Ligand SMILES: NC(=O)C1=CN([C@@H]2O[C@H](COP(=O)(O)OP(=O)(O)OC[C@H]3O[C@@H](n4cnc5c(N)ncnc54)[C@H](O)[C@@H]3O)[C@@H](O)[C@H]2O)[C@@H](O)CC1
Ligand SMILES: Nc1ncnc2c1ncn2[C@@H]1O[C@H](COP(=O)(O)OP(=O)(O)O)[C@@H](O)[C@H]1O
């Protein structure tokens with residue numbers, strides 16, 4: 001199964017509306033779909049919070065409608081539940097849901113806090129930040145609650161680009177994503193506010209999505225028929241700073257490559273690492289991935305090494321200094337290569353490589369992939385892998401302990417090992433990214449890049 005098929009779908013607000021419309025066109029009513037959403041919400045509240053006093057705050061749209069439906073169900077279970085409304089329902093379905101609740105509806109501005117706060121103010125229909133008074137009240141209710149639950153999305157974040165539109169927005173404990181994940185559940189800074197995300201399956205079709213969540217890769221263990229080259233041969237083109245290239249090479253070994261060769265290394269590293277000149281590697285058809293950039297430097301020698309690598313027919317992974325040196329001619333060259341290349345920039349490198357692409361991270365990653373004709377992995381705490389055809393995968397937040405020198409070099413080596421074992425560029429980037437995040441979890445607090453490489457085998461074990 002490819003990384004694409006394995007990941008949970010992520011729908012934008014527009015795609016969600018279209019998916020819901022497909023159900024309505026098939027004869028389902030809005031009320032019936034809302035009944036499913038409200039039931040999923042009631043179950044979540046019941047399971048995670050238990051029979052304690054609950055306040056559900058409802059907005060004017062269908063997000064509020066979900067809140068009324070859940071309130072009625074929870075009352076039936078014997079829970080102490082109160083409802084507060086920001087405004088009267090504006091949709092037929094939400095009005096129907098409020099009628100179904102039938103109980104008292106407090107004014108949001110005056111509502112007293114409860115142990116559990118359920119935010120059903122706004123979901124995918126939010127068009128701007130919350131008014132200050134509303135934001136302040138929501139924050140106060142959240143601060144006074146023991147458990148905070150957001151319906152679909154915390155009210156006050158943009159669904160599609162991960163922007164937080166509201167100052168002082170609470171960080172929720174739990175978010176019930178209705179039908180599918182939305183980009184905001186995974187893109188920062190919005191993702192910082194969602195807490196644990198549970199997807200409530202309400203039956204909306206998700207196959208039209210162009211975006212998925214990063215999933216654990218399925219990788220096979222070597223068999224009796226394997227030999228070192230069939231497991232994947234990685235070449236790392238070193239340069240001015242041998243430590244970084246050594247980290248990438250070691251990571252490739254620990255990620256399961258059968259043969260790793262380093263050029264321009266200063267010696268050192270594991271005995272199993274082979275030191276060979278780059279010229280001897282670029283024509284070696286057994287090389288399944290050539291990684292260039294970590295420790296390359298930016299001087300004329302580095303440019304020469306990059307030119308040699310770009311002239312090779314080996315599948316390329318371009319990282320760090322090589323991204324900065326690449327420039328527009330290098331990008332053109334990459335796009336023309338037979339084997340699709342992988343680019344792994346962080347934000348700074350991305351900005352240098354693609355001046356003028358200024359929008360949200362997801363759009364930037366996609367635009368960079370489209371422009372370069374290469375798979376682009378935009379690094380960060382919410383790393384994104386984008387294919388030139390528009391598909392993209394977002395990784396759930398990785399441990400922030402990764403913010404440490406050399407961890408990007410380890411990522412480059414890990415992805416190179418995946419590429420060399422035969423995965424296509426997109427799957428290799430996804431698999432390497434997953435292993436990297438998992439290795440970080442295993443290595444734990446205050447990890448250094450060396451620990452990360454050492455933890456890769458235990459991450460790999462989980463994929464076999
Ligand atoms: N369409 C459906 O059948 C279903 C929708 N679902 C729920 O419905 C939500 C989407 O519903 P809606 O499209 O009605 O949108 P919302 O309920 O998110 O809110 C839309 C309303 O809020 C107003 N509004 C937007 N931003 C505002 C702001 N900052 N301040 C004040 N008012 C603002 C809009 O003018 C509109 O009246 C989803 O997130 C989900 O919770 C679920 O019930 C599943 C079924
Ligand atoms: N705050 C953070 N939370 C999670 N992951 C992070 C964070 N900061 C950096 N990372 C990850 O750590 C790695 C750093 O790579 P990079 O910026 O290339 O550093 P270096 O060049 O020192 O190796 C990337 O995989 C990135 O996604």
Ligand SMILES: [K+]
Pocket residue numbers: 063119120121122123150151152153154155
């Ligand atoms: K909400």
